[in-house]
Amino acid sequence: MPTAKQETIPAATAPAGAPRVIEVVAGVIRDRRGRILLARRTEGRDLAGLWEFPGGKHEAGETAEAALKRELREELGIAVEPGDRVIRVPQAYPHKRLCLDVYDIRAWTGTVRGLEGQALAWVPPHKLADYPMPPADVPVVAALTQPDCYLVTPEPGGEEDATWLASLERALAAGIRRVHLRAPACERGRWRTLAGQAVAVCREAGAQVLVNADAELAQALGTGLHLRASQLRTLAERPLPRDLPVAASCHTLEELRLAQALGCGWAVVGAIKPTASHPDAMPLGWATFAAMRESVALPIYAIGGLTPDDIAEARRHGAQGVAAIRGLWPAA
Numbered sequence: 001m002p003t004a005k006q007e008t009i010p011a012a013t014a015p016a017g018a019p020r021v022i023e024v025v026a027g028v029i030r031d032r033r034g035r036i037l038l039a040r041r042t043e044g045r046d047l048a049g050l051w052e053f054p055g056g057k058h059e060a061g062e063t064a065e066a067a068l069k070r071e072l073r074e075e076l077g078i079a080v081e082p083g084d085r086v087i088r089v090p091q092a093y094p095h096k097r098l099c100l101d102v103y104d105i106r107a108w109t110g111t112v113r114g115l116e117g118q119a120l121a122w123v124p125p126h127k128l129a130d131y132p133m134p135p136a137d138v139p140v141v142a143a144l145t146q147p148d149c150y151l152v153t154p155e156p157g158g159e160e161d162a163t164w165l166a167s168l169e170r171a172l173a174a175g176i177r178r179v180h181l182r183a184p185a186c187e188r189g190r191w192r193t194l195a196g197q198a199v200a201v202c203r204e205a206g207a208q209v210l211v212n213a214d215a216e217l218a219q220a221l222g223t224g225l226h227l228r229a230s231q232l233r234t235l236a237e238r239p240l241p242r243d244l245p246v247a248a249s250c251h252t253l254e255e256l257r258l259a260q261a262l263g264c265g266w267a268v269v270g271a272i273k274p275t276a277s278h279p280d281a282m283p284l285g286w287a288t289f290a291a292m293r294e295s296v297a298l299p300i301y302a303i304g305g306l307t308p309d310d311i312a313e314a315r316r317h318g319a320q321g322v323a324a325i326r327g328l329w330p331a332a
């Protein structure tokens with residue numbers, strides 16, 4: 001992963017007439033119990049009352065590392081050693097555009113104090129989402145608490161079901177913890193049985209499961225639901241209860257906005273690179289991905305010709321990580 005020592009990267013291509021992008025750097029500071037420090041934005045400032053990761057704007061000519069060290073000394077009275085990047089989130093607000101570049105703090109010394117009158121809270125990672133935060137922080141919290149790989153299953157096709165299930169088990173053994181069960185070409189009866197077996201295998205491994213498109217099958221199996229982009233236009237409300245995840249595949253900003261309005265937990269956007277399944281499709285590329293991500297506050301996986309080797313690049317453009325069929329399915 002890149003570190004804060006690296007130079008600032010230019011933001012996504014700005015739409016014509018868009019305001020200049022403000023570079024903001026923030027740190028994930030942990031205590032010995034693994035809790036993460038949040039600070040509350042004080043009255044009279046933009047986004048007052050919301051909780052944030054401590055940090056602030058770059059001063060002219062400053063690197064991310066220098067800005068982070070200065071901000072955390074001024075705001076909290078601590079000396080920090082920045083580590084790996086968590087995620088860099090391009091985000092548009094109604095009156096400004098910023099890039100929130102978030103780094104893990106590898107080590108720190110001193111006593112944490114709110115030197116600017118800000119309230120502070122040490123928060124266990126699983127409780128971060130309970131704190132009201134600015135839109136740019138939604139992908140940050142997801143990056144800290146949710147899987148960076150989202151496996152999309154390949155069609156079983158002519159393969160034996162047992163062989164396909166054994167491959168799924170190998171993917172889970174390799175660390176996959178979020179699975180999209182997808183086989184639109186599979187005969188329905190066969191798929192219902194195979195999907196049921198796959199859900200059992202995923203649960204055994206502690207992985208979260210979503211089935212593709214079929215809300216009835218998701219309800220029957222008690223899984224989440226991954227919507228096709230076309231379904232976003234037909235649904236008036238979230239098709240599952242709140243405790244079950246709903247996600248969506250999106251190709252346009254309009255679809256991303258529909259996914260957000262519907263209450264999807266995350267989206268998948270691509271194709272970033274050319275893929276074997278869509279060799280003639282024009283790839284989106286990372287800059288367009290980042291420009292799309294700027295306008296919603298959703299965690300977004302990048303898809304299309306990607307593997308785990310692309311996770312750092314994905315995070316650098318504001319993605320939660322990578323979604324893939326071939327890139328995450330073990331070789332036979």
Ligand SMILES: Nc1nc2c([nH]c(=O)n2[C@H]2C[C@H](O)[C@@H](COP(=O)(O)OP(=O)(O)OP(=O)(O)O)O2)c(=O)[nH]1
Pocket residue numbers: 024025026045046047051052053054055056057098100134135136137
């Ligand atoms: N430090 C920090 N800032 C964040 C986070 N999320 C987020 O949207 N921001 C925004 C709020 C601010 O607009 C900007 C950070 O600016 P700042 O904290 O240095 O400065 P400020 O209060 O003077 O900013 P402003 O009112 O002029 O916008 O980034 C976050 O998690 N941490």
